[in-house]
Amino acid sequence: MTDFTIQPCQPGDSHYQAVRDLVESLGQTEYFTYDADWHLDTHILIAVASGRAVGFLNFAIQEIGTDCNRPGMTLQGEILREAYVLAFGVAEDHRRHGVGSELQNELIRLATTLGCHQVRSRSAGNRLANHALKVSLGFGVHPTKANDDAVFFVLPLPKHPDPNAVR
Ligand SMILES: CC(C)(COP(=O)(O)OP(=O)(O)OC[C@H]1O[C@@H](n2cnc3c(N)ncnc32)[C@H](O)[C@@H]1OP(=O)(O)O)[C@@H](O)C(=O)NCCC(=O)NCCS
Numbered sequence: 001m002t003d004f005t006i007q008p009c010q011p012g013d014s015h016y017q018a019v020r021d022l023v024e025s026l027g028q029t030e031y032f033t034y035d036a037d038w039h040l041d042t043h044i045l046i047a048v049a050s051g052r053a054v055g056f057l058n059f060a061i062q063e064i065g066t067d068c069n070r071p072g073m074t075l076q077g078e079i080l081r082e083a084y085v086l087a088f089g090v091a092e093d094h095r096r097h098g099v100g101s102e103l104q105n106e107l108i109r110l111a112t113t114l115g116c117h118q119v120r121s122r123s124a125g126n127r128l129a130n131h132a133l134k135v136s137l138g139f140g141v142h143p144t145k146a147n148d149d150a151v152f153f154v155l156p157l158p159k160h161p162d163p164n165a166v167r
Contacts, residue, residue: 002049002050003049004047004048004049004054004055004094004097004099004102005047005048005049006045006046006047006102006103006106007045007046007048008043008044008045008046009044009045009046009053009056010044015046015048015053018052018053019044019046019053019056020032022053022054022055022056022089022091023056023087023089026089028087028088028089031086031087032056032058032086032087034086036060036062036067038062038063038066038067039060039061039062040060040061040062040063040081041060041061042058042059042060042061042086043058043059043061043110044056044057044058045057045058045103045106045107045110047090047094047099047102047103049094049099054090054091054093054094054099055089055090055091055094055099055100055103056087056088056089056103057085057087057088057103057104057106057107058085058086058087058088059083059084059085059086059107059111059119060083060084060086061081061082061083061084061111061114061116062081062082062084063079063080063081063082064080064081064082064117064118067084080117080118081114081115081116081117082111082116082117082118082119082120083107083110083111083114083116083118083119083120084119084120084121085107085119085120085121088100088103088104088121088130090103095129100130100133101133101136101137104133104134104137105137107119108137108155108157111157112157112158112160113160114160115160116157117156117157118154118155118156118157119139119154119155119157120152120153120154120155121134121152121153122150122151122152122153123150123151123152123153124148124149124150125148125149125150125151126149131151131153134153137155138155139153139154139155140153140154140155141153142154
């Protein structure tokens with residue numbers, strides 16, 4: 001296993017098309033490209049090994065509750081935001097080498113810097129590797145009453161000194 005780096009990515013970057021191909025090969029294009037009115041901003045993180053994109057994670061910044069058709073949550077006048085993961089995957093030949101964990105760790109670092117209250121994601125019930133990874137990183141598990149076996153994973157974040165860092 002070669003070393004890898006985690007870096008931001010945007011449309012037009014040299015790795016972008018390869019990332020989209022990887023997303024497509026893992027069946028996540030629908031989630032990766034999901035665009036909603038309540039998204040305040042979106043970010044893409046990728047893992048690169050030997051010049052090749054081998055992992056991705058994209059997430060939206062949103063006010064907590066707005067994706068559930070609720071008013072954004074406020075506490076003592078402060079709007080609570082979250083980083084919500086849209087798509088997340090690692091190339092099959094690079095799994096179990098810490099790539100997924102490092103993508104999540106960079107998400108947690110960035111979301112904290114951006115003043116988010118929590119990181120959250122939804123996962124289908126058959127994504128057992130993802131479930132194991134999230135639990136290993138300390139995420140809480142929130143089952144749903146929806147008519148499927150999906151669960152949500154939520155991780156509260158330490159308070160960042162500059163909540164206005166959110167764009
Ligand atoms: C979920 C996924 C991103 C994990 O990526 P990864 O780079 O292999 O994960 P890591 O190497 O960082 O694993 C960290 C820990 O998670 C757990 N884990 C990861 N894969 C696992 C598996 N297949 N079985 C059991 N535990 C697993 C282990 O505790 C692992 O630590 P260890 O290897 O020291 O035992 C990858 O399996 C994947 O792309 N799956 C398909 C897409 C997917 O399910 N995406 C998520 C939601 S849509």
